[in-house]
Amino acid sequence: MIRFEGVSRKFGEVLAVDGLDLEVFDRELCVLVGPSGSGKSTVLRMVNRLVEPSEGLVFVDGREVGSLKVETLRLGIGYVIQGVGLFPHLTVAANVAVVPELLGWPKGRIARRVGDMLELVGLDPGRYGRRFPFELSGGEAQRVGVARALASDPPILLMDEPFSAVDPVNRLRLQTEFLAIQRTLRKTVVFVTHDVDEAIRLADRVAVLKSGRLIQYDVPETLLERPNSPFIADFVGADRALKRLSRFTVRDWMQPTAGTTDAAIAVDLDASLRDALSTMLGSRARTIRVHDRDHRPAGEIGLQDIERAAECGTR
Amino acid sequence: MPFDFTVIARNLDYLLWGRTASGEIGGLLLTVAMAVESGIIALVLGIALALVAWRWSGWVRRILLALADLVRGVPLIFVIFWIYFLIPALFGSSVPNSRSVVIALAWFSSAAVLYSTLSGLLAIPRGQYEAGIASGLGPGRVLWSILLPQAIRNLIPSFIGLFVSLIKDTSLAFIVNVPELTYVSSQVNNRTQVYPTEIFLFAGVVYYLLCEGLTLAANSLASASRRTGKTAAKSR
Numbered sequence: 001m002i003r004f005e006g007v008s009r010k011f012g013e014v015l016a017v018d019g020l021d022l023e024v025f026d027r028e029l030c031v032l033v034g035p036s037g038s039g040k041s042t043v044l045r046m047v048n049r050l051v052e053p054s055e056g057l058v059f060v061d062g063r064e065v066g067s068l069k070v071e072t073l074r075l076g077i078g079y080v081i082q083g084v085g086l087f088p089h090l091t092v093a094a095n096v097a098v099v100p101e102l103l104g105w106p107k108g109r110i111a112r113r114v115g116d117m118l119e120l121v122g123l124d125p126g127r128y129g130r131r132f133p134f135e136l137s138g139g140e141a142q143r144v145g146v147a148r149a150l151a152s153d154p155p156i157l158l159m160d161e162p163f164s165a166v167d168p169v170n171r172l173r174l175q176t177e178f179l180a181i182q183r184t185l186r187k188t189v190v191f192v193t194h195d196v197d198e199a200i201r202l203a204d205r206v207a208v209l210k211s212g213r214l215i216q217y218d219v220p221e222t223l224l225e226r227p228n229s230p231f232i233a234d235f236v237g238a239d240r241a242l243k244r245l246s247r248f249t250v251r252d253w254m255q256p257t258a259g260t261t262d263a264a265i266a267v268d269l270d271a272s273l274r275d276a277l278s279t280m281l282g283s284r285a286r287t288i289r290v291h292d293r294d295h296r297p298a299g300e301i302g303l304q305d306i307e308r309a310a311e312c313g314t315r
Numbered sequence: 316m317p318f319d320f321t322v323i324a325r326n327l328d329y330l331l332w333g334r335t336a337s338g339e340i341g342g343l344l345l346t347v348a349m350a351v352e353s354g355i356i357a358l359v360l361g362i363a364l365a366l367v368a369w370r371w372s373g374w375v376r377r378i379l380l381a382l383a384d385l386v387r388g389v390p391l392i393f394v395i396f397w398i399y400f401l402i403p404a405l406f407g408s409s410v411p412n413s414r415s416v417v418i419a420l421a422w423f424s425s426a427a428v429l430y431s432t433l434s435g436l437l438a439i440p441r442g443q444y445e446a447g448i449a450s451g452l453g454p455g456r457v458l459w460s461i462l463l464p465q466a467i468r469n470l471i472p473s474f475i476g477l478f479v480s481l482i483k484d485t486s487l488a489f490i491v492n493v494p495e496l497t498y499v500s501s502q503v504n505n506r507t508q509v510y511p512t513e514i515f516l517f518a519g520v521v522y523y524l525l526c527e528g529l530t531l532a533a534n535s536l537a538s539a540s541r542r543t544g545k546t547a548a549k550s551r
């Protein structure tokens with residue numbers, strides 16, 4: 001659990017974070033969202049002490065971070081950043097192995113762990129382990145970044161716009177996969193983005209920042225239905241109903257009966273209802289097929305299923 | 316005047332090896348040995364100083380860079396003279412002349428290695444350092460196993476360039492009677508009297524081939540390693 005108590009941070013004259021009180025709950029995915037320069041990265045970086053607060057205290061598991069040995073603190077915190085995070089002179093496998101090696105794990109255990117982690121993020125260890133970062137696509141590089149951050153199984157994961165350098169299609173895929181990973185691992189995650197859609201889709205709880213101040217901290221449904229200020233209402237936008245749909249997955253609302261629909265149109269099992277709806281509208285079909293990751297048929301989903309979900313309050 | 320290159324053939328052994336057979340290394344072999352020796356010292360010293368200058372970015376760095384400027388601002392031949400006269404004055408006994416030239420060359424080149432290594436370290440994106448310490452590595456460890464390997468990889472061409480100048484600069488040892496290629500060439504010339512063009516043309520060509528060959532080898536090595544991905548073209 002991560003707690004900020006009256007935390008401020010000044011850079012010269014700039015007040016990047018202004019009197020922040022925030023509690024990130026155990027095993028929840030907390031998304032920090034806000035316009036550029038609102039202090040999101042600064043908040044995140046105060047958790048692993050890449051930045052020290054000017055005022056106030058940050059706690060991890062009830063212990064003030066300043067009182068811990070900084071290397072020890074960081075070993076328990078995975079960190080994923082956009083762009084330059086991977087070490088270009090090391091292979092993918094060596095990148096993932098950095099922290100386990102630092103912890104002095106035996107070779108065999110490291111090798112197994114590296115394989116497991118690459119598989120977890122959907123990369124074939126045999127094909128990707130020996131590559132160098134510049135031989136990866138942007139999406140693959142970000143997957144490796146996640147694998148590296150998770151390698152030593154740290155309880156906390158900090159992610160600073162991890163998917164924002166990836167094209168929209170791949171970003172959606174990465175989000176879906178990351179959600180699936182998070183459902184099984186249940187880490188305490190602080191995730192920074194400036195993309196409201198991404199925030200709504202991923203978050204257990206969303207913290208909206210503006211000019212270094214926390215404006216609203218709530219579960220996505222509340223944020224969408226009861227924005228506490230015109231700023232938030234404006235920020236989440238007019239398409240709230242659609243945004244809510246992005247929190248439901250096809251898997252939970254489809255009809256598993258093997259498709260009687262002969263429509264060629266299909267969506268992925270792990271796609272969101274929002275994606276399913278836009279696929280239906282795009283193909284003028286009221287019912288479409290659902291397939292799993294390997295393109296095997298898994299059932300079908302119709303407009304009435306989506307309506308059912310929209311009427312339902314929670315996921 | 317017709318040229319007679321048989322003088323080269325007749326003195327080839329002496330030009331290449333000097334009196335190496337009788338225990339006194341000389342000729343081209345000494346040229347290469349001096350360049351390699353001073354190159355290794357300069358590399359180790361220069362990189363070590365660059366690491367120190369990177370780690371302590373305040374006045375330590377400023378002092379080191381000022382010293383390096385001082386070293387680089389004096390013509391190499393003066394450094395050779397200083398060391399040639401200084402070492403006997405300080406230690407009483409004289410060291411072999413080739414030794415003092417190696418020290419002078421190493422001293423001079425380590426300043427250049429310090430400069431290029433430091434700028435290579437500073438050129439690595441800041442996110443690399445951050446990703447390192449955020450993983451729990453200490454600053455020294457990040458420097459040694461994350462930043463330095465990347466910097467060195469980018470610096471290999473400039474190190475080769477330095478080594479090529481080192482080879483050429485060993486000819487200054489001629490001034491203090493070290494029997495390297497230039498000196499033995501002039502010895503042969505003095506002995507035979509009539510073939511200066513042939514002899515010095517030959518010496519020049521040997522220097523040229525050595526340096527050019529090295530440069531070519533380095534380039535093809537660099538492009539080969541780029542192809543196999545040992546050199547990171549861009550950092551992620």
Ligand SMILES: Nc1ncnc2c1ncn2[C@@H]1O[C@H](COP(=O)(O)OP(=O)(O)OP(=O)(O)O)[C@@H](O)[C@H]1O
Nearest residue numbers: 011014015016035036037038039040041042043194
């Ligand atoms: N190291 C620094 N030195 C000086 N100013 C800084 C530093 N880091 C952040 N700032 C300033 O603090 C403010 C908040 O920056 P921060 O990076 O936390 O914003 P952000 O919400 O992450 O923005 P973005 O979405 O653009 O990444 C900005 O005005 C920024 O210029």
Ligand SMILES: [Mg+2]
Nearest residue numbers: 040041042160
């Ligand atoms: Mg940021």
